[in-house]
Amino acid sequence: MTTLVGVLSFVAVLALAVILGYLVVKGASSLDWNFFVKNPVPAGQAGGGVANAIVGTVIIVGVAALIGLPIGIGTGLYLAEYGSGRFGWIVRFVADVLNGTPSIVVGIFAWTWLVRPMGHFSALAGSVALAVLMVPMIARTTEEMVRLVPHSLREAALALGYPRWRTSLRIVARTALAGILTSCLVGIARIAGETAPLLFTALGNLNFSSSILQPMQTLSLQVFTYGTGPFDEWHRLAWAAALVLMGLVLLLSLTARWALRSRHGAAR
Amino acid sequence: MTAAAVELVPHEAARTPRLVQHPTQTATPVIDVRRYAFWYGGTQALFDLTFTIPRRAVTALIGPSGCGKSTFLRSINRLNELIPGTRHTGDILLEGVSVFSRGMDAVALRREVGMVFQQPNPFPKSIFDNVAYGPRLNALAPERDMPERVERALRQAALWDEVKDRLEAPGTSLSGGQQQRLCIARALANEPEVLLMDEPCSALDPAATQRIEELLVELKQSYSIVIVTHNMQQASRVSDLTGFFYLGHLIEFGDTKQLFTRPADERTEAYITGRFG
Numbered sequence: 001m002t003t004l005v006g007v008l009s010f011v012a013v014l015a016l017a018v019i020l021g022y023l024v025v026k027g028a029s030s031l032d033w034n035f036f037v038k039n040p041v042p043a044g045q046a047g048g049g050v051a052n053a054i055v056g057t058v059i060i061v062g063v064a065a066l067i068g069l070p071i072g073i074g075t076g077l078y079l080a081e082y083g084s085g086r087f088g089w090i091v092r093f094v095a096d097v098l099n100g101t102p103s104i105v106v107g108i109f110a111w112t113w114l115v116r117p118m119g120h121f122s123a124l125a126g127s128v129a130l131a132v133l134m135v136p137m138i139a140r141t142t143e144e145m146v147r148l149v150p151h152s153l154r155e156a157a158l159a160l161g162y163p164r165w166r167t168s169l170r171i172v173a174r175t176a177l178a179g180i181l182t183s184c185l186v187g188i189a190r191i192a193g194e195t196a197p198l199l200f201t202a203l204g205n206l207n208f209s210s211s212i213l214q215p216m217q218t219l220s221l222q223v224f225t226y227g228t229g230p231f232d233e234w235h236r237l238a239w240a241a242a243l244v245l246m247g248l249v250l251l252l253s254l255t256a257r258w259a260l261r262s263r264h265g266a267a268r
Numbered sequence: 269m270t271a272a273a274v275e276l277v278p279h280e281a282a283r284t285p286r287l288v289q290h291p292t293q294t295a296t297p298v299i300d301v302r303r304y305a306f307w308y309g310g311t312q313a314l315f316d317l318t319f320t321i322p323r324r325a326v327t328a329l330i331g332p333s334g335c336g337k338s339t340f341l342r343s344i345n346r347l348n349e350l351i352p353g354t355r356h357t358g359d360i361l362l363e364g365v366s367v368f369s370r371g372m373d374a375v376a377l378r379r380e381v382g383m384v385f386q387q388p389n390p391f392p393k394s395i396f397d398n399v400a401y402g403p404r405l406n407a408l409a410p411e412r413d414m415p416e417r418v419e420r421a422l423r424q425a426a427l428w429d430e431v432k433d434r435l436e437a438p439g440t441s442l443s444g445g446q447q448q449r450l451c452i453a454r455a456l457a458n459e460p461e462v463l464l465m466d467e468p469c470s471a472l473d474p475a476a477t478q479r480i481e482e483l484l485v486e487l488k489q490s491y492s493i494v495i496v497t498h499n500m501q502q503a504s505r506v507s508d509l510t511g512f513f514y515l516g517h518l519i520e521f522g523d524t525k526q527l528f529t530r531p532a533d534e535r536t537e538a539y540i541t542g543r544f545g
Binding site for chain 2: 164166
């Protein structure tokens, strides 16, 4: 039995190793200075980079975080501190359902409610779609982190005369801060690689754009367009973009782990 | 200690005139409990409590686990009301005013009634900030007077000499006994009238316990202290009055010496002689 589960775990780890290894083999050779700082060149020509997609990813994910994090953290704090009633139960249930909603469904709603009324695709619509995906995830993990704060700390603050909401913000949220930051990083890592909802919203852009009201390229969209395109040059860049995206997500996850560990270190 | 106590009076007088100390007023009770009963949902935890807690004295509440003494303590500063489904009848008066009255804000109440818990629970902040938390919240002193106020509270809690060179160190870096004295200093920094202590020594070693007990005797010069304890020796050592709780009833309440030497009720006698509990 031990051998069996051991083998199964090995298969799970193997998947990551194979994907990462293959990405490095196919993509690493294309990673040069130009790849990061140059914009794409017309199809068929050699050279060029994905600077537009890197900047686009940062902008779209950044705006999504700006919208999604405050709502998600606020909801999580509410659920942990005041969510014992019926309304809390409903919020928790909705968050769980939303958490399991396929991202393409969220994308089609963003298209219907933002892209159509605005008349054109935009990075902003993409950010909103990603924020919607982010909120339930952040809310539930924040709730768990806040629940880890010892009850005795809460009581200490209340007994000093702190009003309940201020106790939540100043004592509880601050004590859980490292945990909340970790959940934010994990949430960002999770949406950074989303592609489906962006197809309807940010659309992608073969040129550089920094206007959030215009279509914008992201690394994930770049992988999709270039990977399915007809040119070898594009395929090469798609592998490299996939490697960068993977590296980015990995980096965020590692930072999150490190932050969580330093929190436990501080508790000692 | 005496110097600190003298300093306190004009300030207290300015804040709440009703707390001005006249020699005769020390005789009036600080807390007056009238037919107080309390329920957790459908379970009644306290039954018809009526007694008074004297000013500037240590009142100990003893009794077996689950007898309601902590519940009563947490009724005084209304910490219980945060638990859903609780209710009460009767009244508890602080300085003649019902703690449950409409005009009594829970926040203002907890400023007057400090509390120290079973487990030392300093905030994950510096020693200085731990003590300054209450005064800052309640805007009791301008920030420039904070060092003085923090020092006074730490001196009252007999911790100043041990921490004066490392006020910026985290409160959690102190030993258990020091942490508990830090929590006492944190409560005293609000300059409350009443100090509630919920088994403050149960997590401490004998030496740290002895320090806290010595401290209590000093603190009762300036504060009215109510202490819940499982330790009967502790109650007999530090308190002036003792109440014996059993199954949510106050069985006996009176002078500590008398209660321990000549208890009026046979259940009290059985408990203090160790026949149950």
